Amino acid sequence: MLDYNEYSQSELNKLIPIQDEFKEKYKIDSFSHWFYDDDLKIIRLYNDDKHEIFFKYIPIGTYSLTSETWMWSWFNNDENNAETVKIKNFGLENNYRKLYEGTFPSDIYDGWEFLAISFNILDGIGVYTLNTENLNYYLLLIENLNSEKDSNIKILKQQVLDCPNHGLQRKAFVCQHLNLEKPVGFIEAFDTYPKMELEEEDLQAWCNDCENIRRKHNGWNEESEPYAQIKLICENCYFEIKNINQ
Numbered sequence: 172m173l174d175y176n177e178y179s180q181s182e183l184n185k186l187i188p189i190q191d192e193f194k195e196k197y198k199i200d201s202f203s204h205w206f207y208d209d210d211l212k213i214i215r216l217y218n219d220d221k222h223e224i225f226f227k228y229i230p231i232g233t234y235s236l237t238s239e240t241w242m243w244s245w246f247n248n249d250e251n252n253a254e255t256v257k258i259k260n261f262g263l264e265n266n267y268r269k270l271y272e273g274t275f276p277s278d279i280y281d282g283w284e285f286l287a288i289s290f291n292i293l294d295g296i297g298v299y300t301l302n303t304e305n306l307n308y309y310l311l312l313i314e315n316l317n318s319e320k321d322s323n324i325k326i327l328k329q330q331v332l333d334c335p336n337h338g339l340q341r342k343a344f345v346c347q348h349l350n351l352e353k354p355v356g357f358i359e360a361f362d363t364y365p366k367m368e369l370e371e372e373d374l375q376a377w378c379n380d381c382e383n384i385r386r387k388h389n390g391w392n393e394e395s396e397p398y399a400q401i402k403l404i405c406e407n408c409y410f411e412i413k414n415i416n417q
């Protein structure tokens with residue numbers, strides 16, 4: 172039996188040429204932006220000229236740049252991640268500790284080995300990593316979706332906003348006074364960072380004046396809301412505004 176290092180290295184060596192071919196076939200490197208929906212498990216790669224491609228994925232795990240730890244997606248207790256339990260079970264059968272411990276101190280290289288192992292066990296067609304400020308997401312791509320016919324892509328497009336500057340992005344809400352020209356303060360409903368995982372809540376922010384009025388009227392209600400005239404913008408616009416207002 173191979174020890175873990177030999178096994179993971181041989182899986183990685185197998186993945187590299189397959190991944191090169193995959194990237195060539197779908198021109199993966201030609202896309203400069205990404206957007207993903209973790210409920211639908213669909214990632215969209217796209218360009219400013221609206222050229223786009225969609226893949227179904229299985230989330231394998233995340234690497235936290237702040238705590239320098241790996242976390243398997245099954246460890247999150249998300250029933251949608253049931254497929255990845257197969258990797259855990261494989262780890263238990265072979266006594267590969269890194270495959271059956273949910274979370275542990277790690278580095279960015281572990282994730283690539285895990286992708287290679289997942290590729291074999293879960294039948295991938297390619298792999299993709301999303302890097303955000305705090306977290307790297309490791310995704311196993313399992314299917315290229317036809318954007319004309321796939322019903323989940325229609326759902327995805329309804330949930331997002333087609334921003335004239337940034338293309339399909341998640342929705343965010345700001346008061347009418349927030350803009351890119353002049354700082355007016357930036358009060359948020361909760362702490363945010365770009366591409367963060369959102370549960371039920373949307374990104375929401377308002378200016379200092381709105382905050383004074385909100386406090387005077389004990390929160391957002393019929394009296395305080397008319398002053399804010401909340402408008403819908405895209406997530407990228409939201410963080411551009413946040414940057415100049417902080």
Ligand SMILES: [Zn+2]
Pocket residue numbers: 346347348349377378379380381398399
């Ligand atoms: Zn305002």
Ligand SMILES: [Zn+2]
Pocket residue numbers: 334335336337338340404405406407408409
């Ligand atoms: Zn935008």
